[in-house]
Amino acid sequence: MRDIDVLLQEHRKFPPSDDFRSHAAITDRSLWDAASADYERYWAGEAARLEWMKPWTQVLDWKPPHAQWFTGGKLNAAANCVDRHVRPSTGSRRNKAAIIWEGEPGDRRTLTYWDLFIEVSKFANVLRQLGVKKGDRVAIYLPMVPEAAIAMLACARIGAIHSVVFGGFAPESLRDRINDAEAKVLITADGGYRRGGIVPLKRSADKALEECPSIEHVVVVRRRAGADGDEAFATMQDGRDHWWHRLMQRAPIACEPEPMDAEDVLYILYTSGTTGKPKGIVHTTGGYLTGCATTMRQVFDLREDDVFFCTADVGWVTGHSYVVYGPLANGATVLMYEGAPDWPEKDRMWDLCERHGATILYTAPTAIRAFMKWGSEWVTKHDLSSLRLLGSVGEPINPEAWIWYQQNVGGGRCPVVDTWWQTETGAIVISPVPGVTETKPGSATQPLPGYFPEILNNDGKPVPVGGGLLTLTKPWPSMLRTIWNDDPRYVETYFSKWTDRPDLYFAGDGARRDDEGYYWLLGRVDDVLNIAGHRIGTMEVESALVEHPSVAEAAVVGKTHDVKGQAITAFVTLREGKTGGHDLREELRDFVAQKIGAIARPDDVLFSADLPKTRSGKIMRRLLRDIAEGRALGDITTLADPNVVAQLKEQYEGSE
Numbered sequence: 001m002r003d004i005d006v007l008l009q010e011h012r013k014f015p016p017s018d019d020f021r022s023h024a025a026i027t028d029r030s031l032w033d034a035a036s037a038d039y040e041r042y043w044a045g046e047a048a049r050l051e052w053m054k055p056w057t058q059v060l061d062w063k064p065p066h067a068q069w070f071t072g073g074k075l076n077a078a079a080n081c082v083d084r085h086v087r088p089s090t091g092s093r094r095n096k097a098a099i100i101w102e103g104e105p106g107d108r109r110t111l112t113y114w115d116l117f118i119e120v121s122k123f124a125n126v127l128r129q130l131g132v133k134k135g136d137r138v139a140i141y142l143p144m145v146p147e148a149a150i151a152m153l154a155c156a157r158i159g160a161i162h163s164v165v166f167g168g169f170a171p172e173s174l175r176d177r178i179n180d181a182e183a184k185v186l187i188t189a190d191g192g193y194r195r196g197g198i199v200p201l202k203r204s205a206d207k208a209l210e211e212c213p214s215i216e217h218v219v220v221v222r223r224r225a226g227a228d229g230d231e232a233f234a235t236m237q238d239g240r241d242h243w244w245h246r247l248m249q250r251a252p253i254a255c256e257p258e259p260m261d262a263e264d265v266l267y268i269l270y271t272s273g274t275t276g277k278p279k280g281i282v283h284t285t286g287g288y289l290t291g292c293a294t295t296m297r298q299v300f301d302l303r304e305d306d307v308f309f310c311t312a313d314v315g316w317v318t319g320h321s322y323v324v325y326g327p328l329a330n331g332a333t334v335l336m337y338e339g340a341p342d343w344p345e346k347d348r349m350w351d352l353c354e355r356h357g358a359t360i361l362y363t364a365p366t367a368i369r370a371f372m373k374w375g376s377e378w379v380t381k382h383d384l385s386s387l388r389l390l391g392s393v394g395e396p397i398n399p400e401a402w403i404w405y406q407q408n409v410g411g412g413r414c415p416v417v418d419t420w421w422q423t424e425t426g427a428i429v430i431s432p433v434p435g436v437t438e439t440k441p442g443s444a445t446q447p448l449p450g451y452f453p454e455i456l457n458n459d460g461k462p463v464p465v466g467g468g469l470l471t472l473t474k475p476w477p478s479m480l481r482t483i484w485n486d487d488p489r490y491v492e493t494y495f496s497k498w499t500d501r502p503d504l505y506f507a508g509d510g511a512r513r514d515d516e517g518y519y520w521l522l523g524r525v526d527d528v529l530n531i532a533g534h535r536i537g538t539m540e541v542e543s544a545l546v547e548h549p550s551v552a553e554a555a556v557v558g559k560t561h562d563v564k565g566q567a568i569t570a571f572v573t574l575r576e577g578k579t580g581g582h583d584l585r586e587e588l589r590d591f592v593a594q595k596i597g598a599i600a601r602p603d604d605v606l607f608s609a610d611l612p613k614t615r616s617g618k619i620m621r622r623l624l625r626d627i628a629e630g631r632a633l634g635d636i637t638t639l640a641d642p643n644v645v646a647q648l649k650e651q652y653e654g655s656e
C-alpha cells in the first residue's frame, strides 16, 4: 500500500509536443481501434511486414494455455534481419551501418548490413562444419561484442537454437544452463573489458565445462589484442577449442538460410523463478519476430536515420529483442557498447551518445538513478541534441528519476517511454506510443495495440480502477511457448493462478490502474527480486547459501535500495558450533557471487539463531521484509514462536 500512496501523489502529465507529433509515424489511435476490432487480423497485418518463405494458413491456434501463431508459415529470422536489407533494390541498406560498436578501451568497429551478411553467413557455415544441425542448441557466453549478435543470427540462419548466458554469470550458472539445454557448442571469448579489467570468460567457461558432457566444441573469440593463445586468459584444449578468427578465415560465404516453421524454436533464455532452478523460456520464430519488429517501430517511432542505443547486455531479453532482433528486422542502426558506464569517467554514456550521434536511448531505471547520483554535470558537458526519444525498462521508474531523465538527458524535449514487459512476453506490452500517449512519470501508461491486460484480484475478479494482479487476457505473438523441458512448470507458473480461467496469463507483477486506464507497475508479488533490473529468485540465493559448510538455513528478501531498486538481505542460521562475524559475512557474500554471479551478492548478511516460521514450518519472508525495511511488523499471529522475530528485529536495528 505504501507504493500506491506514493504514486497517487503523482499528477504531472506530459502530452506529446507539437514538434514531436509533427514528425511522428503514429499520431492517432486507429491501430488500437483495428486491434480491438479484430486482434488476429491486426497481428496478421504486422506479421505480413516480415519476409515469409511460405505464407501461414492460420493466424492463431489457441488451445489454452498453448498458442501457435502463423501456423504453416515459413521464414528465417536471420534472413529477415540481414539478407532482406542487402538485396539490390532502390531501398537497399547494404552500405548502411547495422551495428556501430565501441569497446570499453575505446576500440571501434562498424558493420554495415553487407558486412553483417558476410559475417553471419560465414559463421553459420562454421557452425555447420562443427556439426551443428537444425534444432541443436548452441550456448553463447560472450561480452558485448559484435560477435554476440553474429553468433545469434548465425544460429538462426541454420535453425540452431541459441541460449545466451549473461557474461556476468558464474561458472556454475553457466554449467546449469548448458546442461539443461544440452548444448552441443559453446561460443565464448578469452575475455571482455569491464572497468579497465578483464572478465576472464574462457577461464570461467573451462570451469563450467568440467561438468558439461554435451559440449563437443568451443569457439573462442579473441577479444584480447595480441598473439593467439594468451595463456593467462585462454588455454585452448586440443580438438575441442577453436579460435573464432581461425575458423572464419577458412569459412565459405554462401549459406542458404534454413526455412523455419513459424513455430520452430528460435531461442531459449533462462530467467529466475520462485524455485532455485532457472526457467528456460522458449521463444519461437514467426511470432517473436513479429512482436519485436512491431513494437520497435511503434514505441521508438523508428526512422531510417536513427541511431538506436540500447544499453542492455545481450545476455538479457532486452538485448535479444532491442539490440538484435527488433532493430535489425527493421533495418535500423544499433549502437552497442561493451563496458561500464563509468569508465574511464562517469560521462561515458553521454560521450558515446554525442560522438555517435545517438537519437534514441533505451536504458534502465537503475542506471538512471546512478547517473542522477553522479550528478548532472557529467551529462551537461556533452552536446546531446541528437537525442529525440528516451526509453526505460526493467523495473518501475520512480517519478523523480523519470523527471531527471527527461530534463537532464532529454533536455525537456524528448518524450520518455517507460516500457513494461518481461522475458516471457518477448516484446514490449505496456508503453506509451510517443506521438500519441500523454505520459505520466512513473506509469508505463497503456497497452500497445494488440495487447489486452487487466488487473484482477486474487479471486479473479476484474479491478477496473485500483490495485491487483496484472494479467494478459489474450495470447500475443511473441509470448513464451513453454519452459524448456518442463511444460508442466509453464502451465503451473503462468496459467494456473485462477483455476477456472486457464486462458489467463499471470505475469507475477502487482499493478494499479488509475481512473484514466493508466497502469502503474508495483513490482513482483512472488519471491522474485529485481536487483538493478535483473530478476533473481530468492530460492536461488538461498540454495547457494546453504551449500556453504557453515550455513544451516537461509532466507533472502529484497530491501529497497536507492540505486539498484532492490538489494538483497540474507538471514542466515549457522550450523551447530559455527559463529557469525565480519569475516564469515564477507565470505558468504563472496560465496554467493561465485556461485551465481556478482549481481546476486547480498548487501547484508544477518546471522540469527532462528528464522520466523509458521507452525507448518514455512519461513515468513513477509516479516523478514518488514525487518529489512525497518517497518513495523505485520500480522505475527501465525508464527510458531513470536520471540524469534522480535529478537531479529532488535538485532537488525542494532547492526545498522
Ligand code: PRX
Pocket: 271, 317, 318, 392, 393, 394, 395, 396, 397, 418, 419, 420, 421, 422, 423, 424, 444, 507, 508, 509, 521, 522, 523, 524, 530, 533, 534, 535
Ligand atoms: O517486475 C517486472 C519488471 O521486470 C520483470 C521482468 O524482468 P525480465 O524478464 O528480466 O525482463 C526485464 C526486461 C523486460 C517484470 O515482471 N519490469 C520490467 N519492465 C518494467 C518492470 N516493472 C515496472 N516497470 C517497467 N517498465
